[in-house]
Structures are given as structure tokens and as C-alpha cells.
Amino acid sequence: MAVVTDYTASEDFIEDVKLVIDNMGRVDPSLNNNDLNARRMAVWLVSFWARRYNEGNQQTVYEILKEISDMYGGD
Numbered sequence: 001m002a003v004v005t006d007y008t009a010s011e012d013f014i015e016d017v018k019l020v021i022d023n024m025g026r027v028d029p030s031l032n033n034n035d036l037n038a039r040r041m042a043v044w045l046v047s048f049w050a051r052r053y054n055e056g057n058q059q060t061v062y063e064i065l066k067e068i069s070d071m072y073g074g075d
Helices: 007-027 029-033 036-055 058-072
Strands: none
Touching (some): 007 029, 007 036, 029 036, 036 058
């Protein structure tokens, strides 16, 4: 696992995570339910993209997921 040694990069990452958390309800309105399943999904979504960010492959993963979504008609 990569370690962020640049303070500015880690602060930027934290701000990105906050932005994702604040806007998750727009991605899937059921995340606004604040029930156990919604909270679990929110944690999963943030941790999934946090891992991609940490690995430095978030753009590649996004492009792959977008291609799959386009192929199968997802939003």
C-alpha cells in the first residue's frame, strides 16, 4: 500500500472524500435513507474509491466501469 508523504496531497484527498460523501445521495437516492444498508453502501463506495486513489489507478478504473456501463446500458 502506498503511503502519502505529501501533506498537501493527503489534504486534497480528504477534501475529495468529503465531496464524495456529501454528494452520494445524488448518485443513488437510497443512500439518503440513513438506514444500515445505506450506511454500509456509503462506506463501501468511499473505501472503494479511496483504495483506487491510493493505488493511483482511479482514472483507469473509472474508464473501465464507464465502458462496462455503456455496454450494458447502465447510468
